Every structure is written in C-alpha cells, then in structure tokens.
Amino acid sequence: MNSRGNWASTLAVAALIGAAGYAALFLAPAERTMGLIQRIFYFHVPSAWTGFVAFFISFAASIAYLLRRRPKWDWLAVAGAEVGVAFFTCVLVTGPIWAKPVWGIWWTWDARLTSTFVLWILYLSYLILRSLVADPERRAVTSAVFGIFAFLDVPLVYFSIWWWRTQHPQPVIGRGGYLDARMYAVLFVCWAALLGVMALLIHHRYQLEALRYEVDEMSIEADRRS
Amino acid sequence: MGLARAAAIILSKELRAEFRTRELLNTTVVFVLMVIVLFSFTFDPTSAESRRFGPGLLWLAFLFAGSLMLQPSFTREQANDTLAALRLAPIPPVAILFGKILTNFIFLLFAELLLLPVFAVFYGLHILPVLGRLLLVFALGTLGITTAGTVFSAISSQARMRELLLPLLLLPALTPVLIASAESTVGLLGDEPALPQVWTVLLVASDIVFLTATWLIGEYLLEE
Numbered sequence: 001m002n003s004r005g006n007w008a009s010t011l012a013v014a015a016l017i018g019a020a021g022y023a024a025l026f027l028a029p030a031e032r033t034m035g036l037i038q039r040i041f042y043f044h045v046p047s048a049w050t051g052f053v054a055f056f057i058s059f060a061a062s063i064a065y066l067l068r069r070r071p072k073w074d075w076l077a078v079a080g081a082e083v084g085v086a087f088f089t090c091v092l093v094t095g096p097i098w099a100k101p102v103w104g105i106w107w108t109w110d111a112r113l114t115s116t117f118v119l120w121i122l123y124l125s126y127l128i129l130r131s132l133v134a135d136p137e138r139r140a141v142t143s144a145v146f147g148i149f150a151f152l153d154v155p156l157v158y159f160s161i162w163w164w165r166t167q168h169p170q171p172v173i174g175r176g177g178y179l180d181a182r183m184y185a186v187l188f189v190c191w192a193a194l195l196g197v198m199a200l201l202i203h204h205r206y207q208l209e210a211l212r213y214e215v216d217e218m219s220i221e222a223d224r225r226s
Numbered sequence: 227m228g229l230a231r232a233a234a235i236i237l238s239k240e241l242r243a244e245f246r247t248r249e250l251l252n253t254t255v256v257f258v259l260m261v262i263v264l265f266s267f268t269f270d271p272t273s274a275e276s277r278r279f280g281p282g283l284l285w286l287a288f289l290f291a292g293s294l295m296l297q298p299s300f301t302r303e304q305a306n307d308t309l310a311a312l313r314l315a316p317i318p319p320v321a322i323l324f325g326k327i328l329t330n331f332i333f334l335l336f337a338e339l340l341l342l343p344v345f346a347v348f349y350g351l352h353i354l355p356v357l358g359r360l361l362l363v364f365a366l367g368t369l370g371i372t373t374a375g376t377v378f379s380a381i382s383s384q385a386r387m388r389e390l391l392l393p394l395l396l397l398p399a400l401t402p403v404l405i406a407s408a409e410s411t412v413g414l415l416g417d418e419p420a421l422p423q424v425w426t427v428l429l430v431a432s433d434i435v436f437l438t439a440t441w442l443i444g445e446y447l448l449e450e
Binding site for chain 2: 066118121122125128129132133134138141142144145146148149150152153156157159160161163164
C-alpha cells in the first residue's frame with residue numbers, strides 16, 4: 001500500500017471507530033438492569049471475536065509458511081499473533097471493569113474468563129518464543145509449529161474449562177437469548193470497526209517485520225563484505 | 227524402513243542410553259517425591275481434603291516433573307551433534323520424534339507408577355479397587371504430556387533460555403490434559419469411585435490432536 005492508501009485507510013478506520021463509539025454510547029438503548037456499564041459490552045465482545053480472527057490469521061499463515069517457506073507468511077503469522085494478544089488484552093481489561101459493578105467482584109474463575117486467560121498466556125508464550133530464537137529461519141519454523149499446536153489447543157482448552165465450571169452470563173448471541181435489534185446493529189458496527197483496526201494494525205506490523213528482515217539481510221551482506 | 231520399526235530402534239537407543247546412567251529417572255522420582263512432601267506443608271492433609279485436592283496436586287507434580295525431564299530429550303543430542311547423525315539415517319525424520327515420545331512416555335509413566343503407592347500411603351487413599359481405570363487415566367494423561375512435551379522440547383532446544391522456555395510453552399498448552407487427568411483421578415478416588423466419561427473423551431481427544439499434529443508437522447523441527 002502506498003502512503004496515500006495508508007492515510008486513506010487509517011482515516012476510514014478512525015471514522016468507523018468514532019462512529020462505533022458514538023453508536024455504543026448514544027444510539028444503543030440502555031440495558032434495563034445493568035444500565036450504562038453494559039455499554040462496555042459493545043467493545044468487550046467484538047474485541048474477543050476480532051482477537052480470534054487475528055489468531056486464525058496467524059494459524060493459517062503458519063501453515064502457509066511451513067508449506068511454502070516464504071518469509072512473508074512468517075511476517076503475517078507474527079503480526080496476527082501480536083495483534084490478537086493486543087485484542088485479548090482489551091478483553092481481559094474491559095471484562096473486570098464490567099464485572100466489578102455487576103457481579104461485585106473483579107474476577108472469578110469461571111469457564112470463559114479462565115479459558116480466555118489461558119489463551120492469552122498461550123499466545124504470550126508464542127511471542128516470547130519468537131524473541132528467544134536468534135536465527136530468522138529457525139525462528140520462523142519453530143514458531144510456526146508452536147503456533148499451529150497452540151491454535152489446535154484452543155478448542156481443547158475451551159471445552160475442558162467449560163466442563164470444569166461455568167458462571168459466565170450465557171452467551172446471548174445465537175442461543176435464543178433476547179437482544180434488542182438496535183443492540184445487534186450497534187454490536188456489528190463495533191465489530192466491523194474493530195476488524196478495521198485489526199486489519200490496519202496487522203498491515204503495519206507486517207510492514208515492520210518486512211523492514212526488520214531487510215535490515216537483517218543488509219547486515220549479513222555487510223558482514224560478508226568486510 | 228517403516229515408521230514403527232524406525233521409532234522402535236530410536237526407542238531402544240534412548241532406553242540403552244538412559245539405563246547406563248539412570249540419571250533422568252532418579253532425578254524425576256526424587257523431584258516428585260519432594261514436591262509431594264512439600265504439598266503437605268502448604269495445606270493440612272486431612273483425609274477428606276486430600277481426596278479432593280490430592281489428585282490435582284499429584285498431577286501438578288507430574289506436569290512440573292515432565293517439563294523438567296523432557297528438557298534433555300533434545301539438548302542431550304546437541305552436546306556431540308548426534309541429532310545430525312540421526313537425521314542422516316535412512317528413516318522417516320518424524321520417527322525420531324515418535325521414538326523420543328515413546329521413550330519419554332515410558333519414563334514418565336514408570337516414575338508415576340513408582341510414586342502412586344507412595345502417594346496413596348501418605349494421603350490415605352484407596353487405589354487398589356480402581357487400579358485398572360486409574361492406570362488408563364495415567365496412561366492417557368501421560369501420553370498427552372509427553373507428546374506435546376517432546377515436540378516443545380525440540381522447539382525450545384533451538385532457543386535461548388531453553389530451561390525456562392519449555393515449561394512456559396508446555397504448561398498453558400497442557401491445561402486441558404491437567405484438568406481432565408486431575409478430575410478423572412478425583413472421580414476415581416472419591417467415596418463412590420466413578421470415571422466421568424467426558425474427561426476420558428477429552429484425554430483421548432487431546433492425545434489424538436497432539437499425535438496427529440506431530441505426525442503432520444513434527445519433522446519440520448528436525449531440519450538443519
């Protein structure tokens with residue numbers, strides 16, 4: 001993407017996130033029992049969905065790297081994982097902010113909280129692994145293998161903790177729970193905005209990794225000449 | 227050479243190397259023994275409580291022991307660059323991984339079986355009536371720990387700070403195995419022994435996922 005394209009997409013995403021914020025705060029109807037604090041849900045839930053999308057991108061890129069061996073897939077894999085961790089950090093921060101006034105506690109070891117937390121740690125360890133392997137190609141291969149294992153592990157983590165205990169408000173989407181039509185609309189506007197943010201962040205993180213790769217190549221070349 | 231035969235040859239090589247020194251088994255057994263004793267300091271083990279918490283603590287000890295004993299699996303090959311020699315052998319590369327998974331499985335299970343009676347005596351548990359099902363849970367849980375553990379040990383052996391990195395990679399990934407094994411063991415050691423089917427299914431599913439992934443992508447870790 002050229003710099004004009006960069007500017008245009010950044011502005012578009014900024015406008016979208018502004019609209020989403022406005023919609024969540026002013027357009028969505030107030031929830032009857034929880035009141036204002038419920039509005040955090042318009043960013044909490046889509047952040048989790050977006051984080052999953054980012055992890056999936058990282059997983060798919062890891063497979064592509066092992067099959068094709070092009071560095072660009074490795075760049076995409078790290079970009080997806082890092083942006084996914086950022087979104088799940090938002091989930092883990094907004095969750096307790098909501099929980100304190102509604103449940104009266106910041107944190108509880110319920111199924112969804114615990115599995116989200118384990119998932120977050122799993123991908124943090126992926127990022128730490130990357131920082132500890134010096135050789136770029138070794139780093140790409142080992143982290144691709146670990147990234148695939150980690151992603152395949154997600155359903156196992158989720159189900160094991162689900163059966164272990166559950167106290168979370170049952171998902172209101174897709175299980176016959178009632179959600180006002182306007183709430184739905186706002187929720188999906190917010191998700192679209194966060195997907196835009198995700199795409200933008202992944203794009204920039206990818207470019208950064210590409211630049212790093214170029215610098216590495218140059219320093220290797222310089223070493224060889226001297 | 228077929229995969230099974232190649233893996234069996236790797237297994238016999240690993241067993242021979244270990245039984246010359248027995249250093250891995252000795253340290254693992256003593257480590258778990260020490261952790262079991264330390265647990266009794268952190269909570270007062272009345273018999274009702276130990277039936278509830280004991281199995282979880284036992285599996286936690288196995289998990290920590292596993293994350294320590296799996297470390298040398300690949301680092302041991304680095305000292306004399308013997309992994310390069312193994313790679314040159316005319317066998318499917320993934321056989322090296324499966325041979326090592328099998329070895330680690332046998333070692334860890336052996337250590338666990340040595341420690342199980344000790345644990346039962348210390349915490350006053352009745353294991354004999356449920357021994358068969360308990361062995362099944364131990365085998366399935368240990369297979370999960372050692373499959374993921376061996377693969378991650380191949381990963382961490384290529385990184386800096388590898389001693390710290392392996393537990394970091396392994397412990398979150400093994401959450402499902404830990405929960406399922408501990409819950410199954412709690413069920414079997416309770417007043418009315420029962421093995422909840424859901425946990426057995428989860429253990430089998432984890433083992434299948436880890437083994438299949440290893441079979442499909444494990445060999446990439448062994449490239450030079």
